[in-house]
Amino acid sequence: MIKLKHVDKYYGNFHVLKDISLEVNKGEFISIVGRSGSGKSTLLNIIGGMDKAEKGKIIVNDEDISLYSDDELTLYRRRKIGFIFQFFNLLPNISVFENISMPLILNNAMDEEKVKYLINLVGLEDKESSFPFQLSGGEQQRVAIARALVHSPEIILADEPTGSLDSETGKLIMELICRLIKEFQKTVIIVTHENYIAQYADRIITIKDGVVYK
């Protein structure tokens, strides 16, 4: 489903990702671990079409997204990817319901029933009219999880999804993510530097100074 072939990424003269080759199968859940600055987020952002590599192929569903134009990448992100971030990245001035609706609106495919269904799945029935600032961190991440799934993307990318939560809430969030991705059979890549979070995955990949160790 996702195949990276000899990917190199530089920031100026700094060689961040070095000859990365990696395969993720459809329906697989992998975690990427490594120290701060090792290149985890950069790698995830390249797979998600938010950043570009200088060299190599990034094949997703038999298409090389490294050949995409910016417009094609925007569509790819909107349709194929669900993102979950460490700091939730919710829009502050709109409600839970509207935040979760966003991917559908961007895809011209608004579906209120679908939004309500996702709100129920993540257990936020009584919060749909609340604003992000009225929610706990764990609740905000539940909103982000619903938003990541609502447009039925094939791939879920999560960068330190539990990084700003206490460990108990982090475990609950991981259990929710695991339950939903199994139910919807998503292909998932989670970046974390916590071993107990990485253990939820089918496979753990380690990155060290821009090099991948499987």
Ligand SMILES: Nc1ncnc2c1ncn2[C@@H]1O[C@H](COP(=O)(O)OP(=O)(O)OP(=O)(O)O)[C@@H](O)[C@H]1O
């Ligand atoms: N836009 C940028 N411009 C220049 N250097 C960057 C940029 N983004 C990241 N870097 C550098 O690239 C390296 C890898 O960064 P990256 O964010 O991928 O690390 P990470 O493994 O996700 O770290 P962390 O665990 O702290 O989130 C770091 O040394 C970082 O300073």
Ligand SMILES: [Mg+2]
């Ligand atoms: Mg990072």
